[in-house]
Amino acid sequence: MKLGRIYPKEALRARAQYWIERLNARPKVVRIQNMKRKWGSCSTRGVVTLSTDLSHESRPTQDVVIVHELLHLKIRNHGRVFKALMSAYAPNWRSVLTGTCTMGDDQVVRSK
Numbered sequence: 001m002k003l004g005r006i007y008p009k010e011a012l013r014a015r016a017q018y019w020i021e022r023l024n025a026r027p028k029v030v031r032i033q034n035m036k037r038k039w040g041s042c043s044t045r046g047v048v049t050l051s052t053d054l055s056h057e058s059r060p061t062q063d064v065v066i067v068h069e070l071l072h073l074k075i076r077n078h079g080r081v082f083k084a085l086m087s088a089y090a091p092n093w094r095s096v097l098t099g100t101c102t103m104g105d106d107q108v109v110r111s112k
């Protein structure tokens with residue numbers, strides 16, 4: 001394993017922890033693993049998964065995905081309340097996720 005790839009991943013994990021505390025979210029576990037076609041997912045059992053590639057994105061982008069998945073632990077749709085909370089915590093979510101998060105699916109699909 002290359003050392004250079006460990007630190008961004010740990011930084012992403014730390015960011016996830018920050019949001020877990022701020023949102024008072026209770027994921028069963030947060031995984032960071034390679035996912036080619038999506039940034040993150042949230043299972044019905046409370047497992048939040050973030051893409052390793054997300055660790056190389058900007059912090060605002062990371063925040064959008066992390067907040068999105070953590071909010072899904074409480075709200076399992078993309079309704080008005082969900083959008084209001086996204087706007088409150090990660091105001092740039094529309095620019096990051098426009099057209100990339102499919103309704104009824106708990107996975108944030110990558111735009112690139």
Ligand SMILES: [Zn+2]
Nearest residue numbers: 101105106107
């Ligand atoms: Zn979603």
